[in-house]
Amino acid sequence: MFRIGQIYIHNAFAILESDTPLKDVITTLTQNDFVIITGQKTYVIAKDESKLIALGKDFQLVGDWLNEIEWMTSAVTTLEEISEQDEIWSRPVIVREGSDFVGIVTASEWSRYLKEEKAKITSYFQTLAETVNDAVTAVDHEGAVLCWNTAAEGTYKIKREEIIGQKISEHFQTESVYLHRILTEGLPVRGAYHRPNDKTHVLINASPILYDNKIIGGVATEQDITRVVRLNEELDSQASVLVNEKEPFSFLLGGESEIQEAFHVAQKVAYADIPVLLTGEAGSGKEMFAQAIHYGGSKRNGPFVSMNCQTIPPGLFEAELFGYQNTENSSKLEQADNGTLFIEAIDRMPLEFQEKVLDYLENPSFYRVGGDERITTQTRMIASSTQPLEEMVRRGEFNESLYYRLAIITIDLPPLRNRTKDIIELVDQFVEEFSQKYQKEIPNLSQEVMDVFVHYSWPGNVKELRNVIERCIVLLDGGEISLKHLPPTLTEMHGLQEEENVSSDGQIHSGNNEAIMIEEAFVRRMGIKALQPISSVSLEERCITR
Incomplete structure (x- = not known):
């Protein structure tokens, strides 16, 4: 006997012609x-079958005798083809290589091999199921649980021994189990939001297991996103109001012409109950504008609700926006009823859900996930994008009809690096906001700090400036914000800027009049009564008095 792969092949055999006498066969x-009998038909006789051969006459030819008693023939096949033939195991199978016989495989050996392979595949599957972080469930065609991994135990607080072999419907409501739909409908599910019970939120991938075009079971992986959902809910509950609700357009009194034009458009559309699209780089102030439009318009007495497409898992979009049937948590559209829903980074919304957003804009009603009743709300929609949606439409990455529905009013916000005059006023606003938040006296700002603020490129735009001011207020332990309170990225830039501005004769130069602009801003906003060149301002005067 020898072994090819995991199959044992018997090679202790002899080959005889069909005209061999029975006594010679014995x-x-x-x-x-084994003895292989060749001729018009091919037979295999095992050693333990020699007593049957002895029932014949000694000189009777073996081929005639086997044909007379209707001895079953044996299949001849290659080792590669042996697994593809299901009906060959009534007799031992002859294995050939080319035209030569190399061995014999018995039905018992083939059965042993299949059992061993099944055990290995089961081990592979169980190891895979335990390797992934998601809950893994497998059921047979009747819904009995075959696999329940450790992650599933943790997600559902059900031990493996308590559920294996039982119908999954004994532990969950039938209508809430995707695997039941898989078994009846045979359609795979990808990235679907699901709530198998009141406390758990998951994203599910499920597929039917098919054999011979029949559904014999199903397997599902479920990613537990309960913490993500709760975090989103917590962030929503802690969302800051970035503008003065009573005077929402007061956060920019002067400013560059580009931003002033955006302000004028925003003020005009505030009372028009139509969608607005805000575009611009990340952090350029799109949420501030959205809040200004809300609090400055007809929806100001209603809620302002945000939905950030960058932080929501793809499978959760539909449930987040439209809600889930039979749950206490309302949808974003319901939360913003008679108010405004701000969809941040709509360019990151999956394409398959954009059609449903368009449907709501054209007919302000929707179905909850798993529901069949249309819910009507009066929610205004404001969206923002950091990418040019028109180019995404051309590439087929954004719904064209939704784009034109949103783009009725488009407000493009220039980056902060192009709005130098706005920096002083935004600093003033943020310092006051965070001083109140952290219960500190409004501090002064050194001239060096203002120099840094004006010269810095602000890649994170208004949001970065706001974060820097918050950092300064938190770290402040005196009455003045100085360079030591700034992040290293800003202070390093200040050192380079000083080198550029100081000439060989030690004099300070400004090629873009920014120094004069800063002084004018000080006079306008901070009450400095006399203009002096920045280079001549004394140390005591180089701070902002509030």
Whole structure:
């Protein structure tokens, strides 16, 4: 006997012609485990079958005798083809290589091999199920649980021994189990939001297991996103109001012409109950504008609700926006009823959900996930994008009809690096906001700090400036914000800027009049009564008095 792969092949055999006398066959079987009889038909006789051969006459030809008693023939196949033939195991199978016989495989050996392979595949599957972080469930065609991994135990607080072999419907409501739909409908599910019970939120991928075009079971992986959902809810509950609700357009009194034009458009559309699209770089103030439009318009007495497409898992979009049937948590559209829903980074919304947003804009009603009743709300929609949606439409990455529905009013916000005059006023606003938040006296700002603020490129735009001011207020332990309170990225830039501005004769130069602009801003906003060149301002005067 020898082994090819995991299959044992018997090679103790002899080959005899069909005209061999039976007594010679019996003699040959004493020296071999098997005898192969060749001729018009091919037979295999095992050693333990020699007593049957002895029932015939000694000189009777073996081929005639086997044909007379209707001895079953044996299949001849290659090792590669043996697994593809299902109906060959009534007799031992002859294995050939080319035209030569190399061995014999018995039905018992093939059965042992299949059991061993099944055990290995089961081990592979169980190891895979335990390797992934998601809950893994497998059921047979009747819904009995075959696999329940450790992650599933943690997600659902059900031990493996308590559920294996039982119908999954004994532990969950039938209508809430995707695997039941898989077994009846045979359609796979990808990235679907699901709530199998009141406390758990998951994203599910599920597929039917098919054999011979029949559904014999199903397997599902479920990513537990309960913490993500709760975090989003917590962030929503802690969302800051970035503008003065009574005077929402007061956060920019002067400013560059580009931003002033955006302000004028925003003020005009505030009372028009139509969608607005805000575009611009990340952090350029799109949420501030959205809040100004809300609090400055007809929806100001209603709620302002945000939905950030960058932080929501793809499978959660539909449930987040439209809600889930039979749950206490309302949808974003319901939360913003008679108010405004701000969809931040709509360019990151999956394409398949954009059609549903368009449907709501054209007919302000929707279905909850798993529901069949249309819910009507009066929610205004403001969206923002950091990418040019028109180019995304051309590439087929954004719904064209939704784009034109949103782009009725488009307000493009220039980056903060192009709005130098606005920096002083935004600093003033943020310092006051965070001083109140952290219960500190409104501090002064050194001239060096203002120099840094004006010269810095602000890649994170208004949001970065706001974060820097908050950092300064938190770290402040005196009455003045100085360079030591700034992040290293800003202070390093200040050192480079000083080198550029100081000439070989030690004099300070400004090629873009920014120094004069800063002084004018000080006079306008901070009450400095006399203009002096910045280079001549004394140390005591180089701070902002509030």
